[in-house]
Amino acid sequence: MKGIRQLAEHLQISTGTVSRALNGKSDVNAETRRRVLAAAEDLGYVPNQAGRSLRQGASKTIGLVLNHGSSVGAGNENFFPLVIAGLQNVLSRHGLDLVLLLCPREENYDAFLRRMVARRLVDAMIITATRVKDPRFAFLTTAGMPFVSLGRSDSALPGNNWVDLDFEGIAERAVLRLFERGHRRIAIAAPASDVNLGKLFLEGYRAGLAKCGLQEEPDYIFYEQALEEGGYRVGEKLLASKKRPTAIVLNAELMSVGLYRRLGEAGLVPGRDLAVIAERESPVGRFLLPRLTCFRLDLDALGRMLAEMLLSNLPAFAEGYQDVPRNRIWPLELVEGESDPPLAAPD
Amino acid sequence: MKGIRQLAEHLQISTGTVSRALNGKSDVNAETRRRVLAAAEDLGYVPNQAGRSLRQGASKTIGLVLNHGSSVGAGNENFFPLVIAGLQNVLSRHGLDLVLLLCPREENYDAFLRRMVARRLVDAMIITATRVKDPRFAFLTTAGMPFVSLGRSDSALPGNNWVDLDFEGIAERAVLRLFERGHRRIAIAAPASDVNLGKLFLEGYRAGLAKCGLQEEPDYIFYEQALEEGGYRVGEKLLASKKRPTAIVLNAELMSVGLYRRLGEAGLVPGRDLAVIAERESPVGRFLLPRLTCFRLDLDALGRMLAEMLLSNLPAFAEGYQDVPRNRIWPLELVEGESDPPLAAPD
DNA sequence: CTGAAAGCGCTTACAG
DNA sequence: CTGAAAGCGCTTACAG
DSSP states (O other): OOOHHHHHHHHTSOHHHHHHHHTTOSSSOHHHHHHHHHHHHHHTOOOOHHHHHHHHTOOSEEEEEEOTTTTSSTTTTTTHHHHHHHHHHHHGGGTOEEEEEEOOTTSOHHHHHHHHHHHTOOSEEEEOSOBSSOTHHHHHHHHTOOEEEESOOTTOOTTOEEEEEOHHHHHHHHHHHHHHTTOOOEEEEEOSSOBHHHHHHHHHHHHHHHHHTOOOOGGGEEEOOSSHHHHHHHHHHHHHOSSOOSEEEESSTHHHHHHHHHHHHTTOOBTTTBEEEEEEOOHHHHHSSSOOEEEEOOHHHHHHHHHHHHHTTSTTTGGGGTTOOSEEEEOOEEEOOSSOOOOSSOO | OOOHHHHHHHHTSOHHHHHHHHTTOSSSOHHHHHHHHHHHHHHTOOOOHHHHHHHHTOOSEEEEEEOTTTTSSTTTTTTHHHHHHHHHHHHHTTTOEEEEEEOOTTSOHHHHHHHHHHHTOOSEEEEOSOBSSOTHHHHHHHHTOOEEEESOOTTOOTTOEEEEEOHHHHHHHHHHHHHHTTOOOEEEEEOSSOBHHHHHHHHHHHHHHHHHTOOOOGGGEEEOOSSHHHHHHHHHHHHHOSSOOSEEEESSTHHHHHHHHHHHHTTOOBTTTBEEEEEEOOHHHHHSSSOOEEEEOOHHHHHHHHHHHHHTTSTTTGGGGTTOOSEEEEOOEEEOOSSOOOOSSOO
């Protein structure tokens, strides 16, 4: 089956009627619609997307823009697949397809985004891995490309939609919890890059210290990559510190793999010799020994919220999504592990 | 800037000439081309994809089809991002964009694939996570959608292109290595599902046993999910076995996280009390204690090979890719770790 | 070297 | 309820 014309000829009716029948327009005879649908099913007809897109000025496709390295895979296993499931759950109700867009390593990120916008391959975008200063907010706003951001940024404009995890909240709660458990020398690992969550994580950490009446100790802040290797280096630095912290808050659970190894190499036992709380629950953390204390969130619901925010921005779908909030800070719940028992002998 | 017409009007020349200039056709005056290119750059003009696709019958977009759960994230962190980098490296040379397509959880996989093919959103596809019997080979072949498969299948047709890891080879070599190191009771973990690599992995295992003159012991074959939790259950079963194996070959490195934990809970030390070799090198394995002995491959090169095979199938690009092989079994190299020292006291 | 024109496959006012 | 026609933005024979 080639196109709608062939289908129409086969049915001996006009392409206009076929199109209306296929698209569920109301002004079509019931029997005609039945015949059209049956024939389309039979002959395996599906509208050519290019034709539709051109005519309608919309591709019915949403793009999820992921940063190479920072987002897919690297430290985010089990994050995006679940968010995507939530996104698709909502989008598919409206016949919208989701495609993932990755900037090729060789291409400049801004050029890539500009090209993706101009090509009009997608009607709207979801951007991720926001930075403190992030030109994408202004660019997409100006370009008229509807979008929602997974992540905050100082560059977000008043009208922009975003959802972000409560990074500051979890860092603060981690500090308070460790304090209650007797810890007074509490370190933190934060990303070395300019991703916005690093800033938030540190803010929460400082807020926590302040609430506990603890002094901030610059030596206890470790800027490292949010991966296994970064965790290993955190361990290295911890072992070298003059007055070693008794607890640490990691902004990524994968770091704990490297940290555990480094501690083990030195004959130290995670949990017993160093309390650890890591940001996000994931299978790796659950099967480490000791099991990580971490924070859990409903990723599927997060994906659905992102989709709903996006739809509230698209004129064709906004009606059903009137009362979706413009912004949302997503809560996380502490999951008790084995990695942060109370300190045996508080200083 | 809206369309090519506005650009042409601005330049006071015809849209045809603008199009030819933009698309690098030879029959354009050098000065005209310069002006067109400058104006396009200036005004931020990029051709509307729908118009191009419709006219050319091609979208200049390639789809990488990933299975939810089995492929992105789950157990494959650091796998696809690197393969994708290789793919894009080759595709971008030809102005081809890559998009990732994930089947929504609610949608039937076959229906999804049929829809994606019919929509003509992409000109060609890369499929992954092949099963022993896999209807996609026949479907895509019949539908005339060019494709290449990352993974073999009994359903692959003679003309189909594929690249696959040498699963049988690594399983066999793992067994031989463990045998040389004194092990006689060598277990294996293979996927519980019908993914083709599970079959290959077992074949290699059996070939290895045969070469070593070892008897196959049904109790030493553990069918488990290739994730942390599956590894934990392998540990459970190992501890329960009458005559415990002294070594195990895992088909996924993430399993070792769960296995290490289960052994640790029982007071056993991985490496010392159980030799472990896992399939693929990854950061997690490198930072486990003991570091995993595993197999390494050049994922970027694998991605490039996939792209080249695909291009050799596309009439518009085939010329430059005449001598790309039709199929390829990709070699892996053993990376020595700390998890499989020689057995202290061979039986 | 350039312009005018056709047409890719579709949807949608418009007329009846 | 249906058909005929226009047109979305682009590229590409074709004529000059």
